[in-house]
Amino acid sequence: MGAVGILSWLLLLQTVPWAAGARPCSPKYFGRDAMVCVCNATYCDTLDPVVLPAPGTYVKYESSKAGKRLERSQGSFQRTGLCLAGLLLTLNVSALYQHLKGFGGSLSDAAALNILGLSQQAQDNLLHSYFSESGIEYNLIRLPMACSDFSVRPYSYDDVPHDYELTHFRLAEEDVKMKIPLLHRALAMSRRPLSLFASPWTSPGWMKSNGDVRGKGTLKGQAGDKYHKTWANYFIKFLDEYAKHNVTFWAVTVQNEPLAALLTPPQFPTIAFTAAKQRDFVVQDLGPALARSPHRTRIIILDDQRIHLPHWAKVVLGNATAARYVAGMGVHWYLDSIVPARCSLEATHKLFPGHFLLYTEACSGFLTFRFSVSLGCWERGNHYSHSILQVLNHFVAGWTDWNLALDLEGGPNWVKNYVDSPVIVDSSKDIFYKQPMFYHLGHFSKFIPEGSRRVGLHSSCRRLICQLEHVAVLRPDGALVLVVLNRFGWDAPFAIQDPAVGFIETVAPANSIQTYLWRQQ
Numbered sequence: 001m002g003a004v005g006i007l008s009w010l011l012l013l014q015t016v017p018w019a020a021g022a023r024p025c026s027p028k029y030f031g032r033d034a035m036v037c038v039c040n041a042t043y044c045d046t047l048d049p050v051v052l053p054a055p056g057t058y059v060k061y062e063s064s065k066a067g068k069r070l071e072r073s074q075g076s077f078q079r080t081g082l083c084l085a086g087l088l089l090t091l092n093v094s095a096l097y098q099h100l101k102g103f104g105g106s107l108s109d110a111a112a113l114n115i116l117g118l119s120q121q122a123q124d125n126l127l128h129s130y131f132s133e134s135g136i137e138y139n140l141i142r143l144p145m146a147c148s149d150f151s152v153r154p155y156s157y158d159d160v161p162h163d164y165e166l167t168h169f170r171l172a173e174e175d176v177k178m179k180i181p182l183l184h185r186a187l188a189m190s191r192r193p194l195s196l197f198a199s200p201w202t203s204p205g206w207m208k209s210n211g212d213v214r215g216k217g218t219l220k221g222q223a224g225d226k227y228h229k230t231w232a233n234y235f236i237k238f239l240d241e242y243a244k245h246n247v248t249f250w251a252v253t254v255q256n257e258p259l260a261a262l263l264t265p266p267q268f269p270t271i272a273f274t275a276a277k278q279r280d281f282v283v284q285d286l287g288p289a290l291a292r293s294p295h296r297t298r299i300i301i302l303d304d305q306r307i308h309l310p311h312w313a314k315v316v317l318g319n320a321t322a323a324r325y326v327a328g329m330g331v332h333w334y335l336d337s338i339v340p341a342r343c344s345l346e347a348t349h350k351l352f353p354g355h356f357l358l359y360t361e362a363c364s365g366f367l368t369f370r371f372s373v374s375l376g377c378w379e380r381g382n383h384y385s386h387s388i389l390q391v392l393n394h395f396v397a398g399w400t401d402w403n404l405a406l407d408l409e410g411g412p413n414w415v416k417n418y419v420d421s422p423v424i425v426d427s428s429k430d431i432f433y434k435q436p437m438f439y440h441l442g443h444f445s446k447f448i449p450e451g452s453r454r455v456g457l458h459s460s461c462r463r464l465i466c467q468l469e470h471v472a473v474l475r476p477d478g479a480l481v482l483v484v485l486n487r488f489g490w491d492a493p494f495a496i497q498d499p500a501v502g503f504i505e506t507v508a509p510a511n512s513i514q515t516y517l518w519r520q521q
């Protein structure tokens with residue numbers, strides 16, 4: 001190698017941080033099998049960019065309770081399948097289902113505070129873990145409009161009573177000093193276009209029936225009146241102010257958990273809407289205000305538990321004017337275990353196939369008195385993957401986690417509604433822990449870009465409960481992705497058949513998740 005060759009090689013090493021190869025997890029155990037990967041200012045596990053394998057071969061990424069974290073291996077398709085395995089999964093790329101939007105998490109005030117509580121280099125490692133090619137490449141970010149419960153104080157952007165012109169509307173320090181700078185850094189390190197969506201928890205207190213940002217109220221008055229017009233203009237002001245900082249939003253949800261009153265603490269900041277009130281607000285106020293504005297931001301309704309589907313969709317989207325203003329429906333996962341996907345998600349998709357379904361919030365450790373944070377808990381990762389697989393197979397377009405990062409207690413949260421997160425920050429040691437939930441999400445987010453489509457996958461399993469859960473996806477670049485989850489404590493041999501390529505004879509180890517990736521030619 002000549003001098004120029006060495007120089008350009010050194011330059012490559014300089015400019016391409018992953019050129020030295022992926023860095024493995026630095027493990028720490030909080031009990032048997034309860035493993036996290038520890039990152040600090042100088043070390044964090046990374047991934048190589050995803051490269052499509054040569055035709056006739058596949059790559060496999062595997063994570064497991066036994067300690068693998070997105071470990072890459074490769075293999076070749078076989079011409080024939082012996083099918084000794086028993087279980088056969090057969091692709092059918094002629095059966096094309098919903099388009100996928102993507103995967104991501106939420107930049108709450110709490111997440112921003114935790115991230116910024118680290119040294120600059122540790123912050124970079126955390127942001128790269130989520131957003132860059134050396135990480136799991138999230139493409140969705142949800143952002144609360146003003147405070148959520150995951151803030152350190154209650155506030156709105158205009159706490160001056162009766163300011164119907166919103167002349168005192170100001171973004172908060174939390175936006176200007178914390179969230180916007182973090183968004184700029186995430187945008188700069190992402191190879192994929194990021195789609196941002198914002199959700200209000202509460203309006204200013206003076207617009208609410210209870211007169212307070214804190215607690216539960218409704219918006220005063222009726223759709224079309226000065227309260228509702230002002231509340232719609234508040235959305236536009238928010239988008240205007242963020243646009244001044246070069247941050248644009250793909251969508252807004254009309255209201256975080258409009259029916260949250262039952263499950264949340266009394267001080268929880270929220271305004272309640274019925275489906276009919278949300279429809280009227282969209283038709284008379286928010287829809288026209290957005291249409292008149294320069295923003296091409298879409299409207300997402302519901303943003304609450306799927307137990308309200310398909311009723312909520314029927315009431316709102318049953319109105320042709322509302323249906324034109326609305327792009328899709330947001331769903332939270334908290335009551336999923338009591339509501340079958342078929343009669344909520346799938347029923348709604350069948351009624352309104354032109355409107356997407358998107359999971360907009362999920363987290364573990366909610367409403368528990370202990371174990372809000374459970375470091376290294378593999379089962380919480382399983383729970384994430386199980387949810388993602390189930391909802392993707394019922395016409396959902398993507399999945400958004402709640403707080404991107406929390407502290408060891410599962411906060412901060414000013415109503416003490418502590419929960420878990422895929423990334424837990426210990427700022428006193430300038431470290432953060434990447435939990436199993438982080439890697440479970442990565443098995444989807446890194447490999448399934450926006451614009452992918454779910455395709456047919458036939459399972460030969462005829463039992464009531466099948467050991468493996470799975471989804472197959474066709475990417476815009478023509479590659480195929482198959483994610484397979486084994487939540488059971490024993491290995492499951494199985495085979496994959498892609499009629500265009502051949503067979504893979506393989507095993508899903510006990511308590512593991514795998515992503516297979518290949519191309520058809």
Ligand SMILES: *[C@@H]1O[C@H](CO)[C@@H](O)[C@H](O)[C@H]1NC(C)=O
Nearest residue numbers: 026038039040041042043044
């Ligand atoms: C950061 O983590 C690496 C790998 O675990 C370790 O070798 C190093 O000592 C840590 N640095 C600090 C400052 O703790």
Ligand SMILES: *[C@@H]1O[C@H](CO)[C@@H](O)[C@H](O)[C@H]1NC(C)=O
Nearest residue numbers: 091092093094095096456458
């Ligand atoms: C594949 O899907 C297409 C479209 O749904 C269907 O017509 C065809 O019968 C399927 N092929 C097999 C082998 O099931």
Ligand SMILES: *[C@@H]1O[C@H](CO)[C@@H](O)[C@H](O)[C@H]1NC(C)=O
Nearest residue numbers: 180184242243244245246247
């Ligand atoms: C926004 O982008 C424009 C054009 O790229 C640039 O000139 C301006 O400085 C940016 N403003 C902010 C606040 O980042």
Ligand SMILES: *[C@@H]1O[C@H](CO)[C@@H](O)[C@H](O)[C@H]1NC(C)=O
Nearest residue numbers: 279280283284319320321322
């Ligand atoms: C939609 O709802 C509005 C009330 O917000 C009503 O005035 C209008 O007639 C409805 N349109 C249709 C087509 O049902």
